Amino acid sequence: MIKKLIVFLSAAAFAVAAFPQLNVQIHYDFGHDFYGSKLASRPRFTATVENFTPDRWGSTYFFVDADFGGDVVRSAYGEISRELKFWDAPFAAHVELNGGLNGMSGSFDNAYLAGVAWNWHNASFTRTFSVQLMYKYLAHKNNHGGTPHSVQLTEVWGLHFAKGLLTFSGYCDLWYDRGVKGNWVLSSEPQLWLNLWHLPRINDNARWSVGTEVEITKNLVWDADGRNDRFYVIPTLAMKWTF
Numbered sequence: 001m002i003k004k005l006i007v008f009l010s011a012a013a014f015a016v017a018a019f020p021q022l023n024v025q026i027h028y029d030f031g032h033d034f035y036g037s038k039l040a041s042r043p044r045f046t047a048t049v050e051n052f053t054p055d056r057w058g059s060t061y062f063f064v065d066a067d068f069g070g071d072v073v074r075s076a077y078g079e080i081s082r083e084l085k086f087w088d089a090p091f092a093a094h095v096e097l098n099g100g101l102n103g104m105s106g107s108f109d110n111a112y113l114a115g116v117a118w119n120w121h122n123a124s125f126t127r128t129f130s131v132q133l134m135y136k137y138l139a140h141k142n143n144h145g146g147t148p149h150s151v152q153l154t155e156v157w158g159l160h161f162a163k164g165l166l167t168f169s170g171y172c173d174l175w176y177d178r179g180v181k182g183n184w185v186l187s188s189e190p191q192l193w194l195n196l197w198h199l200p201r202i203n204d205n206a207r208w209s210v211g212t213e214v215e216i217t218k219n220l221v222w223d224a225d226g227r228n229d230r231f232y233v234i235p236t237l238a239m240k241w242t243f
Contacts, residue, residue, distance in 0.1 A: 021050075021051065021052045021053075021242065021243075022049075022050070022051045022242070022243040023049075023050050023051075023240050023241060023242040023243065024047070024048070024049055024050075024240065024241050024243075025046075025047070025048040025050065025238055025239070025240045026045065026046075026047055026048075026238065026239050026240075027045065027046045027047075027048070027213060027236040027237070027238045028044060028045060028236055028237045028238070029042060029043065029044055029045070029046060029234065029236050030234060030235050030236065030237075031232075031234045032044070034233075034234060034235075035223075035232065035234075037224055038223040038224055038225070038230075039221070039223060039224070039232075039234075040224050041069075041224065042069075042221075043067035043068055043069035043074045043075070044068070044069060045067070045068040045069075046065055046066065046067050046068070046236075047065070047066045047068065048063055048064070048065050048066075049063065049064050050062070050063040051063070056086070057084060057085070057086055058082065058083040058084045058085045058086070058092055058093075059082075059083045059085075060080070060081070060082050060083075061079075061080070061081050061082075061083075062078065062079065062080040062081070063078060063079055064076065064077070064078040065077045065078065065100075074102075075100065075101060075102040075108075076100050076101050077098075077099070077100030077101075077108055078098070078099065078100055079096060079097070079098045080096070080097050081094060081095065081096035081097075081113075082094075082095050082096075083117055090118055090119055090120060091116055091117065091118055091119075092116070092117045092119060093114075093115075093116060093117075094113070094114070094115050094116060094117040094132055094134060095113065095114045096111075096112070096113040096114075096134070097110065097111075097112055097113075098110065098111040098112075098113070099111065109138060109139050109140045109141065110139040110140075111136055111137065111138050111139065112136070112137045112139070113134040113135065113136045113137075113152060114134060114135055115132060115133050115134030115135055115152075116132070116133060116134075117130055117131065117132040118130065118131045118132075126159070126160040126161070126164075127158070127159055127160075128156075128157065128158040128159075129155070129156070129157050129158075130154075130155070130156040130157075131153075131154070131155055132152075132153070132154040132155075132156070133151070133152075133153055133154075134151070134152045134154070135149075135150075135151060136149075136150040136151060136152045136175055136176075137149065137150070138150055138177070141177075141179065146177055146178035146179025146180075147178050147179075150175050150176045150177060151175065151176050152173060152174065152175035152176075153173075153174045153175070154171060154172070154173050154174075155171065155172045156170075156171045157169060157170060157171075162198075163198060164195060164198045165194065165195055165198040165199070166192070166193065166194060166195070167191075167192070167193040167195060167209070167211075168190070168191070168192050168193075169190075169191050169193070170188065170189050170190035170191050170213075171188065171189060172186075172187075172188040173185075173186070173187045173188070174186055177219070180219040180228065180229060181219060181229040182218075182219065182229075184218075184219065185217075185218065185219045185220050186216070186217060186218040186219065186220070187215075187216075187217050187220055188215075188216040188217075189213050189214065189215050189216070190213070190214055190216075191211060191212070191213045191214075191238075192211050192212055193209040193210070193211035193240060194209060194210050194211055195207075195209045196208045196209060196210065207241060207242045207243070208239065208240070208241060209239070209240040209241075209242065210238070210239055210240075211238050211240070212235055212236055212237060212238060213235070213236045213238055214233060214234070214235045214236075215232065215233070215234040215235075215236070216232070216233050216234075217231070217232050217234075218230075218231045218232075221234075
């Protein structure tokens with residue numbers, strides 16, 4: 001599971017009126033069950049810590065994924081972004097850093113992004129949407145073929161419905177990479193959550209959610225044959241606690 005989302009971000013970088021949000025997620029990955037030996041080395045469990053905090057100058061967002069296999073942490077990947085907005089227009093300046101460590105390859109190559117975000121929300125923040133267009137620098141890309149200079153388009157959404165009982169959220173990234181087949185990489189992770197504290201007779205402070213995430217990728221996931229040019233749709237079964 002390369003990236004979250006935001007996964008990431010029911011409140012996203014939309015307004016100072018939003019509240020800080022911290023959550024912890026545990027995902028059981030069905031990649032082995034769907035694709036067998038092609039993804040034989042893919043970890044079964046991923047733990048995610050995710051946080052979004054607005055302030056008077058914009059917002060800060062980060063997440064860290066840790067993949068577990070064989071009773072050890074197999075890899076860790078994180079992203080941190082900052083949006084700057086102290087004007088009335090719905091546009092914000094956006095900067096981002098992505099990177100991590102992998103037990104098999106040593107590390108994920110860092111990526112540095114900078115650009116602009118257009119953010120929208122309704123009055124109650126039950127519907128949110130963001131579009132980000134960014135220049136992306138892929139560190140060490142010259143060592144693996146292609147060019148380090150890239151561009152990325154990101155969409156992030158959040159939808160709360162059924163009186164808060166259900167949340168549909170996620171992101172979609174599309175970026176240029178001359179070193180892959182077709183020159184473009186796709187990564188998307190829609191999530192659907194059942195927020196249990198909205199059920200009758202459930203304490204409001206027991207902020208458990210159960211749900212699923214579907215990882216949709218092209219030219220991103222490496223398989224047992226050493227190829228990363230395939231299209232994958234990989235669901236998870238997940239639990240989340242929102243602080």
